[in-house]
Amino acid sequence: MRQGSLVLAAAACLIAGCGGQGSTSDSSTSIDDVTDQASLDKLVEAAKEEGQVVWYTSVPSERADEIAKMFTAEYDIEVVVQRSGGEDLLQKFLLEEEAGRVQNDVLTLSDPAAFISLKQDDVLTCFVPRNFDSVLEYARDDDGCWIATRMNAYVIAYNTKEVTDPPTGFDDLLDPKFAGDLAYINPSFSSGSLIVTAGLANDKGWEWFEQLAESKPFVVKGNNDTMQTVVTGERGIATFVNSTYVSEAKAEGQPVEWVFPEDGIYLIPAPSAVIAEAPHPAAGKLLADFLLTDEVQQVMVDDGNYAAMEDFPAPEGQPEIDEMKRLEVDYDKLAGESKDVRDQFSSTVESAS
Amino acid sequence: MTTLPQQAAGSPRRGRWGSAVSARLVLGGAALILLVLVVYPLFWLVLGSFGGTDELTVSNYLRVVREPDLYRALLNTLLIATGASVISLCAGVPIAWFISRTNIPGKEALRTATSVSFMIPGFLSAIAYVVLMAPNTGWLNELVERMFGLDQGPFNIYSLLGITAVTSFGSVAFVVYLATAALDSVDSGLEQSAQILGASRWKVIMGITWPLVTPALLASTLLVFVHSLALFGSHAILGLPVQIYTLPTRIYSLFAFPPDYGAATALSMVLVLLTIGVLYLQRRLLKRRSYVTTEGKAGFQAQVDLGRYRWPAFLACHGFFAFAAYLPVLVLVLASLTKSRGLGFGWDNLTWANYRYVMFEYSLTQRATVNTLILAVSAATAGIVLGALVAYINLRLKVRGAKVLDYLSTIPLGLPGVVLAVGLVLAWIRLPIAIYATMWILLIAYLTRFIPLAVRSADSALRQIDPSLEEASRISGGSWLRSIVEITLPLMKGGMVAGWSLIFVQVIGELAATILLFSVGNETVAVAIYQRSEEGHLEEVSALSVLVLLATAVVLGLARRLTGASVTRW
Known part of the structure; x- marks a missing residue:
């Protein structure tokens, strides 16, 4: 009996990856x-x-x-x-x-x-x-x-070969001249997109998405796919993408540029x-x-x-936090209704297709 | 000295008794292992679909059934799986026949092309096809636009047809492998007799050859169909952007935080039911008659002279592989040699740096290569042995419940990787033995996920072998094990090698389950590729993939050469 439980404990220890002696955990919790x-x-x-x-x-x-x-x-x-x-x-x-x-x-x-x-x-x-x-x-x-x-800052990105007159902000994105040019990250597969989608739904209302649906956005799986789509020119504009992906693509010499939307920036x-x-x-x-x-x-x-700490400069080429309009997202609220946001997005965007 | 006769008299009896025990031990052991591998994780999934351990409920199923998108997703999934099966059969069967039975030039090239089409991981071939056939920027579209002065090229890979085609390119090898193995084991004397008796060549093919390889054709069709049901990578890349949902993409989206395991597993049961239904159909179709074609003597293989059709056939086969293998590989090779994908082609955009990076600088490459080789060889070997035993139980023993084993051994193929992985975690993490977070959990995962390939390959091979051969061996005093090892297994060799290769290749590319189950130190090549692609380094991903393709092709070539040599000796 005793032996058995010892073996069990040892095995549990192996799985959990016990590091030090038993006494250390007591001292650390204090x-x-x-x-x-x-x-x-x-x-x-x-x-x-x-x-x-x-x-x-x-x-x-x-x-x-x-x-x-x-x-x-x-x-x-x-x-x-x-x-x-x-x-x-x-x-x-x-x-x-x-x-x-x-x-x-x-x-x-x-x-x-x-x-x-x-x-x-x-x-x-x-x-x-x-x-x-x-x-x-x-x-x-x-x-x-x-x-x-x-x-993580979410910005608009565009292909400089395909788009000569880039959008300046979220409302501008809906301009019919950009119809068929937009890529959008699917909030069902990306937490970053879920947050931005919830933010946009709050700031612009779902009407914004109804209009977005009319320009037939290309709804990709993640940041990577968006960049791929924009870099190759299959679509000219990423509605939003994590700015680190853009700065990396720019550093590689890809034909992409970013726009910091005039409405403000989702800084997550x-x-x-x-x-x-x-x-x-x-x-x-x-x-x-x-x-x-x-x-x-x-x-x-x-x-x-x-x-994440104050008094650090912005990453190269991006605006300082003090100088940007930061868009707020209510994460507490989102934590409880993420499924609703996803469902609302897919029904809004799909209904137009 | 005087006791000798007695001993001699006693030994056969003891032999037979020992034989029965060893038979029971081996077959019972195989059945038990299969049950543990498949039923144990499946149990957790089914339990999850009914609400878990706290309270049993059917609410998950009700929720799933009420989902209006479900039926469109189900329809898309069925269309893709059916389409992929049809394309794979229509292309795979002639290719297999050309390889096995005709004097088509360059058979080795055809075999290699088949393997390559199978080795390209699904998500990479989808990405390659985006490069080739995206409506606005696809190379082939631009080519056609330039040639004919069009505004818009004709191809759109973001469509049901596109997804179906890419899916079939990755699964035609199921048909070619199994059909070639079956054709190789059919004695062409049968066909010749028919011809001598005055049947036309067409009649011989339709009346003799194809009926004899029916088990292999049905088995491979089933594999293509069920395999296509559960694919995620290519469906997500090619379908999601244009709102074409399939069951796997719907199921994957349910794993987004906070994950809805109940609905995801309930929805997966639809795929399980489909798998069971298809297997039931296959069993019904095979029940009607015997497909025994191998009676033990060396299969005599006469080659059909294609005459003036030799080169047209050659062109047709390679024309198919141009799409299924060469073009995607070309895209990968070109991407692997470029500095940056946005810059187009030119000498100043060429570099070896991606290869240098993945070979010498990327910390995961070496460790992952060793791990993958160990896992792929052990999973393929253990899998095919287990698969052969399960097929043997199902076809040769008149045991109640053998049928159940056959069904159970096929279900894992129809489950999307992530669902099976969740089942495996739930099942194996709880054990007080260190299996989780070791290489063992990966081996178990691969065995569970790909045992269907082994069982279906072995099953179709075993159906062709006359049971009387084994009985003869046992009547003349051979033990059960010896009869199996010396008579039945060698005759099944073609199907076994095919099954081994299928598992080997699938393990190397397996990502869905690996990504949940790997831990530091036991990464695989697929994980290494995924990490780089997830961070957006597509050029390095291409370089690594090209190297993996080469290595896999070498191992498969070796395996075929080694076993091929002994087949001819046999």
Whole structure:
């Protein structure tokens, strides 16, 4: 009997990837916030005993690897980076969480509405890292349950060979002269698009989409497909796309240009959170804390993202946050009605086809 | 010395008794493994469709049935699957016959082209066809526009016809592989006798050859049909932009956060029912008669002289493969050599950098290659052995319930990858043994997902073999295992190699389940390709894919050479 349960425990340990000794988890739970050097030292000590941190992240792999190396250089703790598309990672995490076999310590995605739901389900550890107060106010949960690591700006993009007179804003996009030219990302397959769609529905009303439907938008699966469609010229204009994809395409010398819509910009926080049942809770917090350091934030800006912390310059070629009109999205509301938004979108856009 | 006669008298009896036990052990073990592999995850899915462990309800089904889009999606799915089956049969059957039975020039090239058409991952061939046949910018459209001075080219890949064609290009190999294997094992003496008796060549083909390979044709049609039901990648790339929904794209959209597992699994049951229905039809059609064509002696293969039709046939086959294989590969190769897709062709846009990157700089490549090779070889080998045993139980043993095994072993093919993957996670994550987050879960996933290919290949091969051969061996004292290993298996070799190759190739390209199940350290080549494509580096994706295609072609060529040599010796 005793032996059996021992074997079970050992097996569970193997699956969950137990790192350090049993005692470490007790000491780490006593650290709630990282406010001063003493609490940081204590966290580092506990994290080192755990020896490892598992990071599920949708940050592009080169960036993720770079950040992992920086963390290991700083704290001498190994980072296991599981990089994948945001939707796939969230799926994997939810299944593991549901089965009580959480594999990762930190989760970094680009969907604040998902993190609001995860917080409601008590899946996240809430804690306040060192630089909590420097994080943009609209990019963090007040209790520290999730905090943005970077900000995604959604912009209009167009093919410079195909479009000579680019649209200036969301209303302009509906001009009949752009009919047949628009690509739109499907909110059923992309969380970024879901947020922008919800925002547009709120700011412009569903009438905007009824008009959009008349110009027969090409509804693709994600940021990538949109860029592909615009770069090749199959469609001239991306209604909106994550600006990092545009800056990368521009850097490659592709014939694309961006437009920062006159209506304003959807600037969406891409949050990180520490998981409540993390196998390495202290190391997880330490990594989450590390993501909000100047070095890591600079990596984000260099990669074409906006930093999540104040006082960082905008990524190259993009307007400063102070100078832009930022469009708000009610993520709390969206967290409860994402299915309705998706259904409304598909019925509106399909009805015209 | 005096005890010798006694021993001699006793040994056959012991042999037979031991034989029965070993037979029961091996076959029972195979049945058990199949049940665990398929039924256990399926159980979790069915449970999920009825609301999970807390309370049982049919509300998911009611919700799904009331969905007005469901019927359009169902219709589209059926149209695509039926169309792909028809195209695959119409193209695949003549190609198989040319390869197996005629003096068409360049047979090896045809075999390779078949494999290549099968090896290109679905989403990549969809992307290649976007490059070729997108209405405004497709190369072929621009070519036609320039040649005939048109404003708009004739092709539109974003259409039901386009999706169906791309789907069939990826599945014609099911027909060619299985039909070639079957034709190779039919003794052409039968055909010759008929000819000597005065039947015309056409009559021989229609009256003798095709009826004899019916099991293979039905099996491969079933594979194409069911395989097409569950595809996602190409349907999403070519159908979604123009609001052509299919069941798989509807099911995938239900996994968006917050995932609606109940509705997704309930909707998947429609596909399960379709799979069962198609298999039932196939069994009914095969029940009517025996298809035994192999009586043990070396199959004598006479070649039909195509005469003046040799080169037209050659052109027709390669004309088909121009679309099914050469053009998509050409697009991939060109893309892999360019710096940037928006810049057009020109010397200043050419580079080897993509190859250098994926071979030497991309950290995943090496690890993923080793993992994939291990997984593909073990899944294909274990799968085909298991498949052969299941087919044997179904066809040779008069056991109650054998039929059920046959059905169960086909269902996984009709499930979209993500659905099966969710079932696998739910099933295997709970065990107190470390299977989840190891290579084992991937091996289990591949076995579960592709066991249908093995069972259907082995089934069609076994139907051609006369059971009396094995009985003869056993009557003359051979043990059950020995009769199987020395008589039946070698005769099934063609079908087994075909099944092995089908699984091998599918494992290399498998993404839907892998993406949920891989963990750091056990990435596969498909994951490596996906990562780069997900981050938008299509040129590097093309380079990596070209390398994977080459490597896969080499392994398949080797496998055919190795087994081909022993077939002729046999």
